[in-house]
Amino acid sequence: MEVESRYVAVRHHVEGFPSEDDFEVKKVKVRWTPESGEVLVRNLCLSMDPYQLNRMKRRSASHHAVDGIVPGERIESYGAGEVVASACDEYKEGDVVAGVLGWEDYTLFRPSPAVLMSKLAAAPSGDDLPLSHHLSALGTSGMxxxxxxxxxxxxxxxxxxxxxxxxxxxxxxxxxxxxxxxxxxxxxxxxxxxxxxxxxxxxxxxxxxxxxxxxxxxxxxxxxxxxxxxxxxxxxxxxxxxxxxxxxxxxxxxxxxxxxxxxxxxxxxxxxxxxxxxxxxxxxxxxxAWDFLARFGEFGGVVGDWIRRGKVQVVEDVSDGLESVPSAFTALFRGENIGKKIVKLA
Amino acid sequence: MEVESRYVAVRHHVEGFPSEDDFEVKKVKVRWTPESGEVLVRNLCLSMDPYQLNRMKRRSASHHAVDGIVPGERIESYGAGEVVASACDEYKEGDVVAGVLGWEDYTLFRPSPAVLMSKLAAAPSGDDLPLSHHLSALGTSGMxxxxxxxxxxxxxxxxxxxxxxxxxxxxxxxxxxxxxxxxxxxxxxxxxxxxxxxxxxxxxxxxxxxxxxxxxxxxxxxxxxxxxxxxxxxxxxxxxxxxxxxxxxxxxxxxxxxxxxxxxxxxxxxxxxxxxxxxxxxxxxxxxAWDFLARFGEFGGVVGDWIRRGKVQVVEDVSDGLESVPSAFTALFRGENIGKKIVKLA
Missing domain, CATH: 3.40.50.720 (NAD(P)-binding Rossmann-like Domain)
Known part of the structure; x- marks a missing residue:
């Protein structure tokens, strides 16, 4: 299977305040085969996280912990999406997942602990709450x-x-x-x-x-x-x-x-x-958050329950479309977002 | 019983580098009675600790934790000495103790957890090591x-x-x-x-x-x-x-x-x-150190044993006589001491 996908990249390393001109949307063909061992996800919403700016720098203390971002290449990001093709038993077409995906229409991933991928139907937080909540109160920010x-x-x-x-x-x-x-x-x-x-x-x-x-x-x-x-x-x-x-x-x-x-x-x-x-x-x-991964299941169950019972309000600030990623991301540094900044894809 | 005693005081609050001129030695009569409930100690050695300088300031973050020192008045300090009169059963004449005493020839104390007083003969660290070690490796510095x-x-x-x-x-x-x-x-x-x-x-x-x-x-x-x-x-x-x-x-x-x-x-x-x-x-x-007081007994036993077996070297820098306290104390801030600075009294 081959799909047309777009991804957001930085044109160059970004130092200081980011501007929309630092980004570009690029096109690529993503190819999945049954022999690949990979899962193909159509992304539905993406998490906008300030720390990504550190990854965009040429040098940063963040590089001790997370890889730097290479100009022109895809950018990994926490997100949620729907499996459209799978070459492994744990995931099947139609599964809705949250984990490390990318600022792109489609992501290929290979199951491993590093991608922190959970199937929402089986998650302690359940799959009855809005999908975006899995990037905010039930995702990295919540954890x-x-x-x-x-x-x-x-x-x-x-x-x-x-x-x-x-x-x-x-x-x-x-x-x-x-x-x-x-x-x-x-x-x-x-x-x-x-x-x-x-x-x-x-x-x-x-x-x-x-x-x-x-x-x-x-x-x-x-x-x-x-x-x-x-x-x-x-x-x-x-x-x-x-x-x-x-x-x-x-x-x-x-x-x-x-x-x-x-x-x-x-x-x-x-x-x-x-x-x-x-x-x-x-x-x-x-x-x-991920230093405490052992508590992620407990966290999802507890916080999901608090949300359902109205004990926790989830505040999200949503932009639409992959092309809005540069403006959504740079807005974080102008303090324009209220609550969790999320980009929903069409 | 009444004894002639001398004590070291600051003449005024001390800000910045201390000098010997900031101190004076004063004389006082110390009176003990059997009805007082107090213990009278003849001090044998005194601990010189840099943090005392913070107590000498008019304002300091240290005042959250330890009382400020009042110009002209006696200065509490960790030390070791010998009981010369006691109005309570726990201590008797001749007991050698270490705890909160003062920069003075004689100290009166009333038994309480705050004075951290231990009788060396009964201490886990034993009383066979040099007395000064109870102010250095077996005292506050060691702890x-x-x-x-x-x-x-x-x-x-x-x-x-x-x-x-x-x-x-x-x-x-x-x-x-x-x-x-x-x-x-x-x-x-x-x-x-x-x-x-x-x-x-x-x-x-x-x-x-x-x-x-x-x-x-x-x-x-x-x-x-x-x-x-x-x-x-x-x-x-x-x-x-x-x-x-x-x-x-x-x-x-x-x-x-x-x-x-x-x-x-x-x-x-x-x-x-x-x-x-x-x-x-x-x-x-x-x-x-004193936040971990529950481990003081264990500490004394372990470190005493290490010292006896030659596994830990104790480095001390000793001055003689109460009148040397100002020069011994101020030397700490010129980096002149090697190891623990202690003043031995005659």
Whole structure:
């Protein structure tokens, strides 16, 4: 079988802020044969993840963990799709799957643990929820929030949790998960519409627009008169320093992304006060969702159930068509998305 | 009973580098009565610890954890001494004890968990080793090294360990403990005499003088061609940044003190590359020895045994007489001590 496919590539390595001109849509014929051992998937929706920008750089600390992206070549990405041809028993035509696919119409994959591919009909999260949720609350963003909060931060009932980028794909879930764990939760975000969403739809105890706070330490002291126990950091910089200054003894900081540093957006990198870290015995830990893969089944079951029972709201920001990938992806770095950015394919 | 005693006080709050002029020796009469419930100790040796400088500041992150020192008043300090009068059953005249005493000839204490007082004859470490060892390898420095390495860093056989301030009271033990755990260990220090001690007496695999290395990252890449798994940090700044850059996935950084930041010695504070922390899933953790008090008995037994069997060398730098406390203490910040700085009283 041979299909016409399109894929999105970078024209060259991307340093600093990305622009739509850095991308191109290329055409290719994808050939599948019964002898190949491969599965052919027609992609239905694609996950837009800020960390992909690090992969597009010539050099990045990210290359320790994930391969760099080669200009002109296809870009692997978490996504969901439908099997249209399969040369192995585990998958058959019509199966709906989520896992590592690509920014393209069709993906060929060979079953292996590395592709993290799950069949939704058999997944603990079930297949009755919207497909896009498997890229947001039930996908990498959800698993990042779940593992980051429950494994890295280990909240106790009554603890005080601060979430930056609180209206983002991960932050919006971290805050809701922390509320379910009995915590007091305050988020910050960069527009009043995001603050309103976080407070009024997602049920955070409070939220504020950091652009309206000239002094982040003063703001945090106001929102956390009893100090911060857990800081789920998505931004680094001055916000991280201020959170450490407001933190209680045995505080925990989870780091899963620092979007401002992906773009070298300027802004001073964080210089955490190490005396605060020592005297308050603070732990700062970088992590990936996939370090906790053993809990992925449990995660899908628990969070799927929370969504069905209305205990967790899923916020998605959807664009249409493969050709919208460059604008959808670059919008992440302008803070334009609310919740998880997803591209649906026709 | 009333005894003439002298104590060392600060004349005023101390900011920046301390000098001997910041201190004074004062006289006082110490009165003990059988009705007081107190124990009177004649101090025999005193521990000189850099963190005391933070307590001498008007404001410091240390005040979250330990009380500030009031100018003119006595200064609590870990030490060892002999009971000369006791109004409680647990202690009797002649008992030799180690715990929280003071920079003074005589200390009155009331038994409580806060004073961490142990009778050496009954201690797991025994009382056959030199008394000063109970302030160094068997005291707070040893416990910091032991808990920091085994609890915070959790080394596995074959892992690569970097220790800064490697000839210091804590670093000299961390490196030896890491060798006993089967690790490859490299230390850095600020004089060639210290480097020689660390390599040739303490058995580190290698060591270097950081003052002779214009490029710390290049130095670490040379000493750690396979990367660093564990960094026991005593200095912060550029060394911490370079260690993170050289670190392997799942690396661990233990922070128990940042002597350069105690004195605001200049030198840029560390701005750790958060992308390194995330993509390598590094954990940075501040800690105190006393957070692991439950292991103090085990620690004393194990390390006492290592010392008796010659598996751990104890390096001490001893001054004589209470009047030498100001010069002994201030020498810590000029890097003049080798190993644990102790003041023996007459």
């Amino acid at each position: 990042t929030a779940y593992a980051g909060l429950y494994e890295v931060c280990r909240p106790e009932r009554g603890e005080k949790v601060f979430v930056s980028a609180a209206a983002g794909s991960v932050g919006s879930l971290v805050g809701q998960f922390a509320k379910l764990a009995g915590c007091y939760v305050v988020g910050c975000a960069g527009t009043n519409a995001k603050v309103d969403l976080v407070k009024n739809k997602l049920g955070f105890d409070d939220a504020f627009n950091y652009k309206e706070e000239p002094d982040m330490r003063a703001a945090l002291k106001r929102y956390f008169p009893d100090g911060i126990d857990i800081y789920f950091d998505n931004v680094g910089g001055e916000t991280l320093e201020a959170a450490l200054a407001t933190m209680n003894t045995y505080g925990r900081v989870a780091l899963c992304g620092v979007i401002s540093e992906y773009t070298d957006a300027g802004g001073r990198p964080a210089a955490p006060d190490l005396l605060e870290v020592i005297y308050k015995r603070i732990t700062i830990r970088g992590f990936f | 910091t090294a032991y808990a920091g390495l085994y609890e915070v860093c959790r080394p596995e056989r074959g892992e690569k360990v970097f220790v800064s301030a490697a000839a210091g009271s804590v670093g000299s033990l961390v490196g030896q403990f890491a060798k006993l755990a089967g690790c490859y260990v490299v230390g850095c220090a600020g004089t060639n005499a210290k480097v020689d001690l660390v390599k040739n007496k303490l058995g580190f695999d290698d060591a270097f003088n950081y003052k002779e290395e214009p490029d710390m990252r290049a130095a670490l890449k040379r000493y750690f061609p396979d990367g660093i798994d564990i960094y026991f940090d005593n200095v912060g700044g550029e060394t911490l940044e370079a260690a993170l850059a050289t670190m392997n996935t799942y690396g661990r950084v233990a922070l128990c003190g940042v002597i350069s930041e105690y004195t605001d010695a200049g030198g840029r504070p560390a701005a750790p590359d958060l992308l390194e922390v995330i993509y390598k899933r590094i954990t940075i953790r501040g800690f105190f």
